[in-house]
Amino acid sequence: MSAVLDPSSYTQQLDEKVARLRALLAPFDAPEPAVFDSPREHYRLRAEFRLWREDGQRHYAMFAPGEKHVPILIDSFPIASQRINELMPRLKAAWQADAALSNKLFQVEFLTTLDGDAMVTLCYHRPLDEHWQRAAEQLASDLSVSIIGRSKGKRVVIGRDYAVEALEVAGRTFRYRQPEGAFTQPNGTVNQKMLNWAYEALGPRDDDLLELYCGNGNFTLPLATQVRKVLATEISKTSVAAALHNLDDNGVDNVTLVRLSAEELTEALNEVRPFRRLQGIDLKAYDFGSVFVDPPRAGMDVDTCELTRRFDNILYISCNPETLAANIEQLHDTHRVAKCALFDQFPYTHHMESGVLLVRR
Template sequence: MSAPKIDPASYATQLAEKQQRLSELLAPFDAPAPELFDSPREHYRLRAEFRLWREGEQRHYAMFEAGDKHRPILIDDFPIASTRINALMPRLKAAWQASATLSFKLFQVEFLTTLAGDALITLCYHRPLDALWQAEAERLAEELDVSLVGRSRGQRLVIGRDHVIEKLEVAGRRFRYRQPEGAFTQPNGVVCEKMLNWAFEALGQRDDDLLELYCGNGNFTLPLATRVRQVLATEISKTSVNAALANLADNGVNNVSLVRLSAEELTEALNEVRPFRRLAGLDLKSYEFGSVFVDPPRAGMDPDTCELTRRFQRILYISCNPETLAANIAQLHDTHRVSRCALFDQFPYTHHMEAGVLLERR
């Protein structure tokens, strides 16, 4: 069985259908027509994950339909993945087929690449990794010119770096991002760059402060920090917090305070429900917040956090789930109007889409 074929000829139709769907979801709020940001038709995905399927003495890249783990779709190439991933796939396969050390109990392969040309491969095993494996893996990493991570239960061996470097341009400035292995990053780099530029423009130049919830590795934090006096950013993932701190330092962005709190915890702190040790030394009352930026998970903002955002003059919201976005806007619609909205096609040939809205106080 071969991988499903994409159909670039149908792309415009699919994108128009998504635009119509977003317009319908936002129609109750008198939103303007969505600005449209399309994707490359092929080779747009910078991450890919494959299980390995064994037939005889050979292991093949494989994917499965949702809910079906018994009938693999065997993959030789993957047109939606970056050209770097497609170039690495056959070379990695040839390497594990030529080496019992590399292939023994190897069950999953993950690729992480960047528009800047960096690449990291993660090899996952159902066995301990020893010195022989490390020697073989070091030779492979050098041959493929990649960083490599070996994972097994209780083990994580890193050859090279445990992150890739991305470079994205926003309003003429190039920002440098460390993207850690195993942490969330935007999968479509071209569309991510369009999202950053849209958010940068939508926020505008401000003389007050920005609150950012769910900041991740600082993807939006870096460019948005150049538009305001100072930023208070929050993120709960320790890996993402460490990456964000490194990215702030690497880019010389020094007007951001980052705290490891969930959005719900920060809401409690701002409402003075209870104190948090992680906020010690930070004077929340010294901030003059005019805007809040949120990029929540698919579940959207919880009701209390949504209510918190009502305090701000401007709410800049990036969403990976337009249904929960619409539910959050419904809660805010009596005090805020949608002045701008956008569709970002991160996931061509699927029903998934990213959306952005700017809500301003009435």
């Protein structure tokens, strides 16, 4: 069966999200949000499926929330990219034809890009041997993908352990390495719209930018071209490695990246304690005019939110409008909402991505 979605209801669902965001930001006299819609189908660039054994064969399966024992068997997944839908039956045919691929295979993960790259992760409840290696190498060649094999305590890479994305911002194409297992924006089309909005909202500046939660440099690359220099932070080693590669690969040389959490950087800027990872970096040499934040769903903690108050401009991308509103409430006495936007990263769900530009009163 196919995933349940109704493109004819999309406009109504999006209108409901706009109304919800408008109501959350109304106490702060926010302007009308700019609205960036999503493709109605084939918008999700990554997907993860458990496998369910039935009639002697393994099938792609998903489960309703809270229900672990009644699978929904699927053959296609219309919300996923066309590349994922093209790969699904071919991969299934391959494991059905080869016990080396199917034996104790329990999960499949796809990562694709707008640029056409694809990576498939196969997860097993058994060690991976030379029979699997040979079969997987042939499969990677047949499907023109990279394959990652995972079993307890072991990871086998055939091809690359990352996919490569290309996104256009303000007429320039940026290329991104997206590592296996690291966070990437799921809706590439909307991500590209989000990057362009953030780029324009920040505007060209002659001072410096602080970026918290920079990930693989998704926003860092285009925003760095708008400012004198950037100090960016990220705690994940995998994301830091990808971000450093992406900066180098795109010739962006005005960014210093440090592996610190937002909370740790707050302590450093407040001179609470020194950090070895900041050795050789003179924080006082920066003339920060703006801060960019893209925090997890919990939003910014109280201390980090207070840190952002120091900056004239706070550019904030949020995957949780409720915590966004709570953070704005904390900052509202010193900053006003100058711009806001809704990015429909997750059609047919209640989730939404939003953005605001807060400027000092």
